[in-house]
Amino acid sequence: xxxxxxxxxxxxxxxxxxxxxxxxxxxxxxxxxxxxxxxxxxxxxxxxxxxxxxxxxxxxxxxxxxxxxxxxxxxxxxxxxxxxxxxxxxxxxxxxxxxxxxxxxxxxxxxxxxxxxxxxxxxxxxxxxxxxxxxxxxxxxxxxxxxxxxxxxxxxxxxxxxxxxxxxxxxxxxxxxxxxxxxxxxxxxxxxxxxxxxxxxxxxxxxxx
Amino acid sequence: xxxxxxxxxxxxxxxxxxxxxxxxxxxxxxxxxxxxxxxxxxxxxxxxxxxxxxxxxxxxxxxxxxxxxxxxxxxxxxxxxxxxxx
Numbered sequence: 331x332x333x334x335x336x337x338x339x340x341x342x343x344x345x346x347x348x349x350x351x352x353x354x355x356x357x358x359x360x361x362x363x364x365x366x367x368x369x370x371x372x373x374x375x376x377x378x379x380x381x382x383x384x385x386x387x388x389x390x391x392x393x394x395x396x397x398x399x400x401x402x403x404x405x406x407x408x409x410x411x412x413x414x415x416x417x418x419x420x421x422x423x424x425x426x427x428x429x430x431x432x433x434x435x436x437x438x439x440x441x442x443x444x445x446x447x448x449x450x451x452x453x454x455x456x457x458x459x460x461x462x463x464x465x466x467x468x469x470x471x472x473x474x475x476x477x478x479x480x481x482x483x484x485x486x487x488x489x490x491x492x493x494x495x496x497x498x499x500x501x502x503x504x505x506x507x508x509x510x511x512x513x514x515x516x517x518x519x520x521x522x523x524x525x526x527x528x529x530x531x532x533x534x535x536x537x538x539x
Numbered sequence: 540x541x542x543x544x545x546x547x548x549x550x551x552x553x554x555x556x557x558x559x560x561x562x563x564x565x566x567x568x569x570x571x572x573x574x575x576x577x578x579x580x581x582x583x584x585x586x587x588x589x590x591x592x593x594x595x596x597x598x599x600x601x602x603x604x605x606x607x608x609x610x611x612x613x614x615x616x617x618x619x620x621x622x623x624x625x
Contacts (some may be wrong), residue, residue, distance in 0.1 A: 361556045364567040367575050370583035371590050375597025388587050414556055414596035417616075421595050448624045455623035462616070482552045489555050513571055 344474045348387075354408050355380075358478065362415035372492065373418060379411035413465055416481040420458055423488045426496045428450055434508040447495050450487060457484040483501045488507040595619070 359380075366376065383404040388455040403485040436444050461480035467473040495501075553564040560567065567575070576587055591597070594615040 339620050348559055351567060361553055361567050363572075364562070364575055365556050367579045367587075368582070370579045370585065373586045373592040373596060374589050375591065377589075377591060378597065418592065421592065421619070424622055428622065451624050455620060455625070459620060482550075485552060486555055489559050492559070 331509070345401055348397075351387075351405055351408070353400050354405060358412050359408055359415070362412060362419075366418055369422075373414075373514055376411055376414055379407045379414065383407035383411075413462075413477065413481060416461070416485055418472065419485060419488050420454070423454060423491055426492065430496065430501070432508075433501065433505050435501070435504050437504050437507055438498075443495070443498070443500065446492075448493055450495070454484055454487050454491065457487065 343350065345354050363376070378465070386400050386403040386407065389395045390397050428477055435447065438444070457480060461477055464477040464480055467476055481504065556567065557564045580587055594611065
C-alpha cells in the first residue's frame with residue numbers, strides 16, 4: 331500500500347490508493363458526518379456504509395485480495411455514505427419546509443418571503459433530482475466528481491433555506507399571527523353558526539305558532 | 540489524538556458545514572468520532588440515538604425481513620421529493 335507521502339492524489343479524483351481513499355473520507359465524508367452528528371440521531375445506514383468500506387479494505391491483508399479491487403469497492407461505499415449524508419440533510423429540509431407550510435408565511439414581507447422560499451425550494455428539488463440521477467456515473471474523473479458537485483450545490487441551498495427561512499426571526503411572528511387568525515376564524519364560525527341556528531329555531535317557532 | 544494535514548484546503552462546502560455546526564472544518568476533520576459524539580450529546584442533553592431512515596438512505600438487504608427493490612426505494616424517495624414545490 332502507498333502512504334500519504336507517496337501519493338499526492340486529491341480527493342476530487344477517483345481513489346486509487348489507500349491514501350487517496352483516506353482523503354475521500356476526511357475531505358468529503360467526515361465533515362458531513364459531523365453535520366449529521368449534530369442531530370444526535372445517527373442513522374445506522376450511514377454507519378453500515380463505512381463498516382462495509384473497512385471490511386473491503388481489510389480483505390487485502392486478510393485474504394490477499396487485490397489492493398486496487400479493495401480500494402475500488404471501499405471507495406464506492408464511502409461515496410454512497412457521502413450521498414446518503416446529503417439525502418439526510420435533504421430529508422431534514424423537506425421536514426422543515428412542511429413545518430413552514432403550516433404557517434401563513436404570506437404575511438411576511440408582503441409575500442416576498444413566500445416567493446423567494448418557493449423559488450429556493452424549487453431549485454433544491456430540481457438540483458437533488460439531478461444529483462441523484464448522476465450518482466451512478468463513475469466514468470472518468472468528471473463522472474466521479476459530477477454527483478459530488480451537484481449534491482454540494484444542493485447542500486449550499488439547503489443550508490440557505492435553514493438559515494434564511496426556517497430560522498428567520500419573522501417566522502415566530504407569522505406563527506403567532508397564524509394562530510390568532512385561526513382562533514378568530516373559529517370564533518367567527520361559532521358566532522355565525524349559533525346565530526343561524528337561533529334564527530332557524532325562531533322561524534320554525536313562527537311557522538308552527 | 541489529532542492528525543496533521545498540511546494539504547487541508549477549505550472549500551465552500553466546508554465553510555457552510557463549519558458555519559452550520561459552529562466548529563472549524565479543521566476541528567471537525569481532526570477530532571476523533573467519539574469526541575464529536577460526546578460534544579453532540581452534551582449539546583443535545585442526551586445520549587446519541589441510532590435510527591433507521593430506510594428507504595431514504597441505505598440498501599434493502601440490511602436488517603430487513605424482506606428485500607426492498609431498488610425501484611421501491613427510488614419510488615419512496617421520489618414521493619418525498621414531490622412534496623417540494625415545482
